[in-house]
């Protein structure tokens with residue numbers, strides 16, 4: 110399958126302070142990628158660099174095969190973007206925005222736009238300056254979705270949405286990715302939302318993508334081991350890919366980032382211990398990576 114997005118050895122810095130390094134990743138049709146990272150990890154920087162808003166210090170980003178800093182109107186029409194801070198024009202009404210975008214985007218899906226406006230109760234005649242933050246966010250999402258982009262990038266798209274609108278929006282994302290075979294990359298701090306819809310996870314930490322793979326694979330790989338031994342356990346077990354460990358007498362807890370089920374028996378024998386393997390939800394995995 111041809112890559113919609115290819116990032117190679119990307120490096121970004123602000124005023125000499127490195128924010129992203131050695132980022133190599135790609136996105137293809139049907140990918141719904143959740144970009145996770147704590148505040149200031151560089152999510153917005155990565156998304157904006159993908160979109161060609163800045164030239165990387167090193168490496169490159171290609172969108173549909175073209176360097177992101179050189180994309181023209183043809184590629185731009187294939188992309189939808191919801192920025193963290195919307196860029197709506199305060200004096201225009203919601204309806205004027207929709208008409209403006211529909212005129213500029215040949216692939217505009219009037220039926221989809223109308224359906225979303227109705228189900229999200231967008232007050233079409235009201236100027237943007239009089240919309241609530243949630244209504245503005247919904248309008249920005251409708252503007253980014255309605256031309257059915259092949260690549261949809263959303264930076265914190267749901268921060269102001271109520272739970273119902275969030276759920277509807279997430280359902281819409283999954284439908285778009287499946288029906289239109291688009292690639293979607295979105296960042297959010299609502300990890301439970303991401304867990305529900307993302308098939309891939311990009312985990313940004315220490316300027317790098319420390320995880321970029323299927324969500325299911327991540328959940329199989331990251332485990333918390335609860336150890337009960339016959340004799341006191343060593344204070345420190347140097348196990349590879351260990352995210353956390355705490356040993357006290359006969360009991361221990363270890364979180365590993367690259368678990369293989371066959372390790373259980375080996376470890377039980379080595380430690381003369383009984384081990385319970387706990388698989389974690391996405392939020393716990395995120396927290397374990399940041400202990």
Ligand SMILES: Nc1ncnc2c1ncn2[C@@H]1O[C@H](COP(=O)(O)OP(=O)(O)OP(=O)(O)O)[C@@H](O)[C@H]1O
Nearest residue numbers: 123124128146147148149150151152153154155193
């Ligand atoms: N224009 C800028 N000039 C200098 N430093 C910047 C600039 N924009 C961002 N930074 C810094 O780069 C780092 C990454 O910022 P970025 O906004 O990409 O993080 P983020 O993961 O999106 O954060 P959040 O979750 O809070 O939105 C932060 O330390 C931030 O202070």
